[in-house]
Amino acid sequence: MQVDWQTFWPRIVEATGETIFMVIATLILGSILGISIGLLLFVTRKGNILENKLVSMLLNLLINFIRPIPFIIFLVAISPLTRTLIGTTIGTWAAVFPMTIAASFGIARVVENNLISIDPGVIEAAKAMGASPFQIIFTVLIPEALGPLILGLTFVTVGLIDFSAMAGTVGGGGLGHVAMTYGYQRFDGSVMIVTVVLLILLVQLAQWLGNTLSRKFLRR
Amino acid sequence: MxxxxxxxxxxxxxxxxxxxxxxxxxxxxxxxxxxxxxxxxxxxxxxxxxxxxxxxxxxxxxxxxxxxxxxxxxxxxxxxxxxxxxxxxxxxxxxxxxxxxxxxxxxxxxxxxxxxxxxxxxxxxxxxxxxxxxxxxxxxxxxxxxxxxxxxxxxxxxxxxxxxxxxxxxxxxxxxxxxxxxxxxxxxxxxxxxxxxxxxxxxxxxxxxxxxxxxxxxxxxxxxxxxxxxxxxxxxxxxxxxxxQQDRPSSTLLEKWRSNGGTKLYRIVFKGEIAGAPLLSRITRKHGTDFNIVYGTVRELQEQLYGNLLVSFDGPELAIQQVISELSELTEIKEVQTDAS
CATH class of the missing domain: 3.40.50.300 (P-loop containing nucleotide triphosphate hydrolases)
Incomplete structure (x- = not known):
């Protein structure tokens, strides 16, 4: 039952590529969606530049509805929608879709939290200088929060590597799939160890990248 | 505006x-x-x-x-x-x-x-x-x-x-x-x-x-x-x-002044032009009395002089009254309670 490493290594390399692809695609799409939602969450808060009770309440409700669902359940629950939109529930894109939805709500909260930590005085100063809400968002909020925001996104990325492994078990491909089919179902400990080590390395790499990048922008 | x-x-x-x-x-x-x-x-x-x-x-x-x-x-x-x-x-x-x-x-x-x-x-x-x-x-x-x-x-x-x-x-x-x-x-x-x-x-x-x-x-x-x-x-x-700007000495100092048999103290406040004239000496001399500045400051405020003095007078009671009434026409003068407050 032992795998033939000679032919197995290319499979591992391919799976690593799939995992990296899923994580990066989700990170890009999820960031676009998540940062938008996070900004909206922040500016519609009470006393903020575009205070709006209704929007704020609906967004919070939606986020608190989606986030507590365990990802493995969410993945299966959302699969009819995945099939309609992507055309299949198997393969990397079919994993990217539910990952993006789940990630964007997580990212939205991370963004909101980082924006809250901006000194309100700085926003007031921009207002006093005649900045419009739109200008405040793009010239004050985002630049001022960028350092911690990158750290927050790094944290999310590490979570995404975990998500991708889970998605792999239900047909998403990647290292999770390899670990599941070869390592778990065929009781091959060595495959399991190789995939776990690779996942750890990926996490380390993501964290190092995030730390380096955030240091460039962190001014406090 | x-x-x-x-x-x-x-x-x-x-x-x-x-x-x-x-x-x-x-x-x-x-x-x-x-x-x-x-x-x-x-x-x-x-x-x-x-x-x-x-x-x-x-x-x-x-x-x-x-x-x-x-x-x-x-x-x-x-x-x-x-x-x-x-x-x-x-x-x-x-x-x-x-x-x-x-x-x-x-x-x-x-x-x-x-x-x-x-x-x-x-x-x-x-x-x-x-x-x-x-x-x-x-x-x-x-x-x-x-x-x-x-x-x-x-x-x-x-x-x-x-x-x-x-x-x-x-x-x-x-x-x-x-x-x-x-x-x-x-x-x-x-x-x-x-x-x-x-x-x-x-x-x-x-x-x-x-x-x-x-x-x-x-x-x-x-x-x-x-x-x-x-x-x-x-x-x-x-x-x-x-x-x-402290305009009076501490209460302990005032107390000491009184217990040492000090006479009545008056606060004279003068501002602007008037601060430049030798008022005190001129008026007290005219009535044959002496004055003693016990405490006070003269300072510049908004490019004008502003004085705030605690003064005691020495001489016949009647003459002192005349000095005070004459001073009150040109400055603000008030008796200062030396006890407690």
Missing amino acids: IEFLKATKSFRTAKREVHAVQDVSLTIEQGDIYGIIGFSGAGKSTLLRLVNLLEKPTAGSVKVQGTDITTLSPKELRKLRRRIGMIFQNFNLFTSRTVAGNVGYPLKLAGTSRQEVQRRVAELLQFVGLSDKANDYPEQLSGGQKQRVGIARALATSPDILICDEATSALDPETTSDILRLLKKVNAEFGITILLITHEMHVIQTICNKVAIMENGKVLENGSVFDTFTNPQHETTQNFIQSV
């Missing part, structure tokens, strides 16, 4: 309504350095924010350069705000921008060309004495330097008015003096009207020409700094003034 016309601002909290500013009517003339003093919670910070509508009045109106700002559209308001510079207690600089980036920010908002921004930033940094810090980030600066950047940033769009929210309260005394000198220079060189709020009488005394004293959302009294200092009407005002 800034006019508050029965301006009122109330906040509704969960439990009750708070009147931060109540029925305030004040006029700040072009070229004034107008100080509003009060303890924390007096409502001065809210009053200041009515000027650029960071707070909206719930009643009454605020006029800036003759325009009722409460009627402006959001776009017009943003334009008006470029005519009003603002500096803050905690500087509120953008941590993600360099010194030059901070100073140039309001110009970028106004759509100024890159070349013009560069020219103006260099000019402003020169004015506040920070030309060598253009590429530093705020975290690398001292408090005084940060406030200089704040002032340069507030002046970037060449405003008519500068409003200062406790601009020196986070600074040490020496740096405070530096910043006050700079503000005075801003007023003198550019003719910018300055409205500032503070809880330090020292600030008012150093640079303001007019002052208003606030308590519980209301203005207790207002007027020229000289008149207010030399003739305060309210106890709060007197307390603020005593914080910068």
Whole structure:
């Protein structure tokens, strides 16, 4: 039952590529969606530049509805929608879709939290200088929060590597799939160890990248 | 020019309504350095924010350069705000921008060309004495330097008015003096009207020409700094003034004076021109009496002399009465209780 490493290594390399692809695609799409939602969450808060009770309440409700669902359940629950939109529930894109939805709500909260930590005085100063809400968002909020925001996104990325492994078990491909089919179902400990080590390395790499990048922008 | 016309601002909290500013009517003339003093919670910070509508009045109106700002559209308001510079207690600089980036920010908002921004930033940094810090980030600066950047940033769009929210309260005394000198220079060189709020009488005394004293959302009294200092009407005002100039010796010293058989003490307050004349010696000599200055100061306030002396007289009772009545025509003279108070 032992795998033939000679032919197995290319499979591992391919799976690593799939995992990296899923994580990066989700990170890009999820960031676009998540940062938008996070900004909206922040500016519609009470006393903020575009205070709006209704929007704020609906967004919070939606986020608190989606986030507590365990990802493995969410993945299966959302699969009819995945099939309609992507055309299949198997393969990397079919994993990217539910990952993006789940990630964007997580990212939205991370963004909101980082924006809250901006000194309100700085926003007031921009207002006093005649900045419009739109200008405040793009010239004050985002630049001022960028350092911690990158750290927050790094944290999310590490979570995404975990998500991708889970998605792999239900047909998403990647290292999770390899670990599941070869390592778990065929009781091959060595495959399991190789995939776990690779996942750890990926996490380390993501964290190092995030730390380096955030240091460039962190001014406090 | 800034006019508050029965301006009122109330906040509704969960439990009750708070009147931060109540029925305030004040006029700040072009070229004034107008100080509003009060303890924390007096409502001065809210009053200041009515000027650029960071707070909206719930009643009454605020006029800036003759325009009722409460009627402006959001776009017009943003334009008006470029005519009003603002500096803050905690500087509120953008941590993600360099010194030059901070100073140039309001110009970028106004759509100024890159070349013009560069020219103006260099000019402003020169004015506040920070030309060598253009590429530093705020975290690398001292408090005084940060406030200089704040002032340069507030002046970037060449405003008519500068409003200062406790601009020196986070600074040490020496740096405070530096910043006050700079503000005075801003007023003198550019003719910018300055409205500032503070809880330090020292600030008012150093640079303001007019002052208003606030308590519980209301203005207790207002007027020229000289008149207010030399003739305060309210106890709060007197307390603020005593914080910068002690006008009486300690009660232990007064007690000692009395128990050593000291005669009656009189407080003589004289201001302006009269301070230049040898009044005391002339009048006492005329009535054959002597005087003894026990305690007091003569100081300069708004380029006028202001004296506040505790004096005792020696001579026949009747002659002393005549001296006092003659002095009271030219100065303020009052007997001072030497016991307890």
